[in-house]
Amino acid sequence: MPLFQDLAPELPYLRRFARAVMGDQASGDAYAAATLQALVADPEIIDPTLPPRVSLYRAFLRIWKSLAVNRQTSTSFPLPGERASARNLDALTPHSRVTFLLHAVEEFTLDQIANALECPHEEVAQSLDRAGEEIAAQLASDVLIIEDEPVIGMDLESIVKGLGHTVIDVARTHGEALRAIKDTKPGLILADLKLADGSSGLDAVNEILESVTIPVIFITAYPERLLTGLVPEPAFLVNKPFQTETIRALISQALFFQQNAQRRSI
16 A cells, blocks of 8 residues: 555644644544545545645645534534634634644645645735734733743743733743742643653643643654554644744644643643
């Protein structure tokens, strides 16, 4: 099966993209699974003239744009928080969000985005021009950064403030993170996994999520290890070292959904 051998390395990244588009693991994985089912049923939906990754994402986006699946409420495609997400999707332009994610998170070129979305190149450029402002316009929030590297912490703080948000603290350890939320409850957390004193950013986040519900973006050098689909996993992951546009895109996307965060286990 040469086709599926070519596509296999791209599947973890398709799951990441699907989760970012939908705002959580369960519904994103459901759409990714539907894409694979469609490929098994009809391998010819993969265009051999395109790079495997672009063709795979095109197949996913065809399913995502299908009304029968996109607003599906049956047990086949569970959509946690579907009503709230649907209202948000009506308020913003889904095409712009997806274009932004393909460019900023998946690092597709404009030509690749045009092929994946099956739309003119000019339309892609127009969507990118308005996407960041469109997503961020109504989402100002307090943000907690959990990061032990001072330079990276400063970079993240600059990105967050540049989007119009307020940084309540840049915590370097598990203890500092817990102290930071005593007086101010953030609307978003950016968390590294390994902290200065050997403690775990994941443990800190899990403890915070026992008392409050906050969307979380995890920062890791090995995102593919956290995208197996076998256990509860983060909806939002950033490669380390990261690109500024990736952070911008996922901050907007995480705040966009504002779904109840569940306790993470990796």
